[in-house]
Amino acid sequence: MNSLLRLHTQKLFLVGSMALLLTGLSAGLGAPKGMAAIDWVDVVGEGSTALALVVWLLMVLRSRPAGRVTNLLTLGLGFMFLAMWQDTLDEFYALAGTQAWESVVESVLMPIGLGLLTYGLWHWHKEQLSIRTQLLKREQVFRDHLWLDGLSQVARFEQIEATLASDWADEQAHQVALIVELHDFNQFERRYGYREADRLLRETGEYLILNLRQRDLICRVARDRLVILMPHTRPSEARDLAVNLRTAVEHFCFHLSGSDQRVEQVLDVGIGVRQPMDDPQALVKRATDALQSAAEGNGMSLVS
Amino acid sequence: MRPTIIHQHKESGAHTRRGGWLTAEDKYLQACYPMAQLLDLALASDVPQHKLLRGTGIFVEDLAPQAHMNGGVRFNIRQLAVLADNIAHYLPQDEIASRWGARLWPGYAGPFSQALATATDLGDFLQMLCEFRHWLAPGLVPCMSQYHGYRILHWQNVFGLSPRAEKLLSEAYMTALVSVTREQCQENNSGWICCPGQCDAAQLRRMRVYCGEETTVGAGGCFMAIPEAFLSRPWAAGSPRIRDMAIAQAKTLMTGIPAESFAEQVASYLSGRFPELPSLSDTASYFGVSSATLKRYLAVDGMRYQQVGDQIRLRYSLELMHFEGGNNEDIADALRLGDGANFRRSFRRWTGILPSEAREALSGRLPPLSVENNEDYSSPSYSSPKSAQSIRSQRQ
Structure with missing residues (x-):
């Protein structure tokens, strides 16, 4: 079973x-209708609505941890499902006019x-807004779950392409693009293995996000190569920010698993x-050329 | 050190004995060889294990330490090909091929890896790579030639791999060669051009990060062009004595396992007859079997006779096109394909693109380099056809 569903x-x-219980009550207290009396159009219409509600309920539960919003969504979808379920059962069992509970279930639960x-969706909306603040530097104005990079947990390059394409008409929007890489990441991966390299990528990604401004966007191209867009930033400002990023990474303390050894980056x-x-x-090509001369030179280069 | 020819083309019929060649079904790859690294990477993903291993005949228990007792579990090329195909299918966006390649060599293949790790230079390394190709780069065969200061390394599919598996393995092996050279040479691979065949934008972006910005798509084949100057630069960990000991040990591990596949033997024979393409019956009689038997032997590895001939012609036409600047007429003439239009049609059938598109992809990117020694070099058993110069002199 899915680990979230288990919750x-x-x-x-x-x-x-x-x-x-509703099925038992309808079967126990009502009389089955003959095949001729069943309205199959109603059965299909109401039954499929009930089925869709169950599928939505399962999808919500499979994708959410426990909590208030989840409880509200479950209760809402659950009550709606029960009302539609009773509506479907009506088609198979005839209940006497004295069975008031049946109409209460149908009319009140819905x-x-x-x-x-x-109410749950309203809370979900507020929750999304706070999650959005956390994701801002990774997605800015576009979201596509297919773009999320499994390795570093930042978006993939498609996010940069979409952002640049949409803002390109404004010449001031993206005056600079930064491409960053860890020096000798290849050596690191060869020496310490895939697991440590993955952890280094993840932690470096998080660390760079912490050191970026709210409006910046960071994405991964491949391996340890990351692209950073700095909207409405002059090249001189970008250079200062890049110096800050380099200084921050110099002070980044990456410890290898199971030892106290620190590997400087x-x-x-x-x-x-x-x-x-x-x-x-x-x-992007210009930024890549700059990166190549940076890697061969003193670690930072600006190409205009 | 300048590489020398490792195997001469065999003209004798001794190698035509049934069972005297390696097939995709022969289980000879120990689990601890490149397979375990690839499995490590693939199984760390979110894709369920049963999907990745579907149809491979591989079980995770095969990799357990106790499975290595008494020689351990061995895999064949078919299993690797199915695994590679599954990985490419279920994880198309992941960098598994490049990441596998980045740590593939020298690797953990016992004496084979020890020999690689102590190579004195890239030329030495390539020579060993060709000799131990079925252990170090299983599935694809490196095939070398030399033009105007470039060492050209084609990755040939001689085991009938699916396009997805071929793409994954070629990406991995190209990355591996770049990665090991960067580490041993302590310098960037500027001037190398990797051409991974057809691939999408995401794979090209990825390969440019791993193999260098010069990586180019749509050149018509899967090959690397390495400036000859890199071949003789001394490698940091080179040690001829340890290398020779490791090679001797590696050869004992190869005892009893054929060095070549049947398709490689057929290709060697056809290369020797190039530019003529002997008929199927002529080739079959050279190998001492009937045409049907020859086709059946090739089919064991998922190959067809025409395919083997086409691979040789494509390889040679790419070399003429990109490194000799040959036009369609020249190449058609050299391949005995009639006129330029015929070559154009054939090239499109082999690659799916037009010769002009392939030329455009590498246009101006391969200036002739000056080299001290222009001696012709052809790779081991799967040797390149005669050099362009010799073909031209023949025509004149």
């Missing part, structure tokens, strides 16, 4: 047992469910400056 077994048990779902930074006839690829 919600009680909720699933509650919804499942209530659905069974609005209660809708109300709880709406040096960041190579290439800064590409946008020229009038450039397209986004040319800017």
